[in-house]
Amino acid sequence: MFQNDILGVIVVYVYVAILLIVTEKVLVNHPKTSRKVLHILVGNVAFLLPIFITREIMAFVAAGPFIFFTFLMSPYTPIKAIKGKTSSAGHSMGLVYYSITWMILAYLFFDHLVVIAIGIFAMSYGDGFASLIGTKYGKHKYNVVGDEKSFIGTAAMFFFTFVTMIVAIFFFKYAQGYSFPFSLASIALLALFAAVGAIVEGLTPKGLDNLTVPFVITAFYWYAFIYIIE
Secondary structure, eight states, rough: HHHHHHHHHHHHHHHHHHHHHHHHHHTTHHHHHHHHHHHGGGGGGGGGGGGGGOOHHHIIITTTTTHHHHHHHHHHHHHHTTTTTGGGGTTTTTOOOOOOOHHHHHTTTTHHHHHHHHHIIIIIIIHHHHHHHHHHHHHSSEEESSEEEEEHHHHHHHHHHHHHHHHHHHHHHHTOOOOOOOOHHHHHHEEEEEEEHHHHHHOTTTTHHHHHHHHHHHHHHHHIIIIIOO
C-alpha cells in the first residue's frame, strides 16, 4: 500500500514541477496570466487523489510541503535573490493559502475524496477563472471590502465552481460504481453552493478567498449531501 503513496507523491510533485516550468517558459512575458494558468491547472491534482492510501501521506507529504515552497515564492520570502519576482505576477500569499487549504481538506476528508476535490476545484478552476476572466473582460466593477472585483468575474466563479462540482461528483461517485448521483434537488443545491461560493469570493479580500471559498463550499456540501441526501 505504501508504494501507492510514494507513487502519488511523485506524480503530484512531477505534475506541479512541469506546470511551473511550462507556465514560466511559455508565458514568461505574461506573468499575471502565467500565475492564473498555474493556479487553475494545479487543481487537476484532485484527479490524483485516488492513488493515495494513507491520510497522513496525502496531507503532510503530498500537500504540506507546498506551503513552504509557495511561501518561498511569496513577497515574504527570506531568499533575497527571488524576493519580489513572483509578487509582480500577483502571487502574494494566495498560493500559500491554496496549499494550506489542500492540506487541511486532505486530512479532514480523506475518506470522502469528492469533498476534497470540490474544495480544490472551487479555489482552482472557480477562483482562477474568476480572476482570469474578470481581469480581461470585467468592465463593471464593485468593491465591498477594499478589494476590487468584477461582476463578470463573479459570474465566472459561479459557473466554473458549479461545473467542476458536477465533474467531481461524476469522477468520484458515478464513475466508481455509485448509482446516478443527480436529481433536480441535488442540482439545485449545487447551484446554490456555487452561488454562495461566488458571493464569498466577491466579499473576501487579499487572496484569502483561497481559504474562505473552499471551506465554505465543502462545509455546505458535507452537511447537505452526507447528512441529508445520503
